[in-house]
Amino acid sequence: MKLEEITEPLLSWYEENKRDLPWRREPTPYHVWVSEIMLQQTRVEAVKDYYRRFLAELPGIRDLAVCPENKLLKLWEGLGYYNRVKNMQKAAKEIVEEYGGNIPPDYEKILALPGIGSYTAGAVSSIAFGLKKPAVDGNVLRVISRITENGEDILKQSVKRRMEQELEAVMPEDRPGAFNQSLMELGATVCIPNGMAKCDACPVRHLCGARAHGTVLDFPKKAAKKQRRIEEKTVLLIQNGQEYAICKRPDKGLLAGLYEFPNMEGWLTQEEVLSAVEELKLMPLHIRAAGEAKHIFSHVEWHMKGYVVKVASTEEKKAGNLLFINKKESKGKYPIPSAFSAYRKYIEED
Template sequence: MLEQIREPLLAWYRENKRQLPWREEPTPYHVWVSEIMLQQTRVEAVKEYYTRFLQALPEVKDLAQCPEEQLLKLWEGLGYYNRVRNMQKAAIEIVEKYGGVMPADYEKILALPGIGSYTAGAVSSIAYGIPRPAVDGNVLRVITRITENPEDILKQSTKKKVETALQEIMLEDCPGDFNQSLMELGATVCVPNGMAKCEQCPVAQMCQAHAHKTVLEYPKKTPKKQRKIEERTVLVIQNGQEFAISRRPPKGLLAGLYELPNREGYLSEEEILSYVKDLHLLPLHIREAGEAKHIFSHVEWRMKGYFIKVAATEEKKVGSLIFVDRKESRGKYPIPSAFSAYRKFIEEDF
């Protein structure tokens, strides 16, 4: 069955593929950067990040040598910051072991830090023409619908079986196009969270789920565990034209990034003012800054914010807080998107 999808799928892809910046010059480095960025992030959102990242770090050696704060700032807003940290570890290894060029070998690429079978398959096939499958969520959805595969796609064993099945039908002369045709179909036609656009699908006549009207029943997956809910109070503390930020611990959630000061739980105005006074700062004005939430993979922050103006002090460091001006907070310090709802209090006059 899967052998039959190759030719119509390739013809459809070559006629209908989206024009994406990383497809214009699919070097190993470009493919690698784009694939890591595209994990958990929409294509339209990635375009700007991709261009900015490559302008700052055009070669693997530049990524290897980039200072961490600059690297995290370039990644700011994409989330999952360990991905870019692992990219830098891999870049250092590529420079030290392979002279700054990603090896044209699937197993060697797979052995690099932060690279799994999907990314290794994508780089190998698209950049080097090596016939290896690249199986991500889009591809799993397409294949399980075509074959009416009832296995849980969240299990590694299911992914491995799909990889094996696709390896057997990989086209030797254009593995990159074949992999991208499956990804493209899953992204634009055989879509998640709703009915697939079967009338636009080049392989609908071969699809078992389409034939049996069971498309919405696939793919099968175990329900995710309910996220832990954490309540937090976020403080936007203004000192003259400067604002307070602090650095998170080197390990754990948002490790090593800068953040707006925040406390566990919902604090009252009296508790906030007491906290500010304990820092030997004199609060002049306090008002609510609104509610927001941010969803991580296993935890959800539900936040209430407060804007506090304090009497001007020349101190640049107060306890764990440092005061930075607007331009520094925007251009130098990587503050994760979890705090985006409160950035306007820094970037605008209130």
């Protein structure tokens, strides 16, 4: 099978079956960029509302460049991987300074921007500018691995680079964006990652080596992932009247610069929690368990145990590194990552 044979059936299928997605309706360079960054590590359905809200608040690159960080992180709250949006802002500032506020129609210049790899650069170049550049993500790696029965480890950069070269060689000059999107769409809706592919609905099933040999589930090949590190944490929901305590995470590292409920390493007993609260010069009045929760990051798992602690009323807005805020402030001003979403209900119900 020659790889160029997939081009025409894929493009015909895509025109008939592509999903109506908001970023496809007006594929400007900025819109494509925002959507592709949001779609990394996040499902399409979950992204739609974030995308609309983000563009309503930040309709252009200059708006993104000057957006206050707290507002930016609040717009991103729930999408996770916050470095993505921080890098977007760095890139936006560079685009304003270097290119007059417009993404340059040049693959290498786009690739050189902060937070942009070959996939995003290829997507923006091909979809927004019609440049003949591949956009190879996990969906595309899976599709091509199955079609060609490529048994190499797709997590290796050398394998991805070679696949990019092979696809660039067969991409149509006049429709590179549609070609890239057809591969992405096929991987997202037909040649799916979990469970058996929907081969009967595939426009290139007659060209697929894995389907012909009954080996679809054997591809793609991936090296075994390292086991995640497990960290135990105790989360405190400290309430002072109608306000509750949050604190800011360090400017570097995991969830850098975001706000969180105060927490401590290890699983503490009620007595240890009360002592910790008293050390903050607060007077605990009541404590109750807030249950256990788990949050999975790429390399670490947080296993959390929570407590609601009501303290004697004080007009002080700070205690140690804690900041007391009301619910309205938290919703509009302070971005709290989804890692703590299991504990929000204990604040909202009071």
